[in-house]
Amino acid sequence: MSQNWLCRRGELDLVMLDGDTVVFAEVRYRRHTGWGGALESVDARKREKLAYAAQQFLQQESRWAKHPCRFDVIAVDAMDGDSPPRLTWLKNAFDT
16 A cells, blocks of 8 residues: 655555555545536546556556556545535546
């Protein structure tokens, strides 16, 4: 398990195991949805950065390199008023 793992061109918010699958989870929070919600903020450029960071992680942590991998997005959108934020966990959000 790792959190806020940094490399030259990116950061991995969470790296964890789900069974034998290495999960790279991107956590996104949006207070306002004027330019789209948290889920929509993981665009092609962000996905490319995440894929690069995941490759770097697997090169450094070679014990996980032979395990299957997936990318999840955990999106948190603030709601109006006193409502609690809306949480969406999208498993296998994209492929590289």
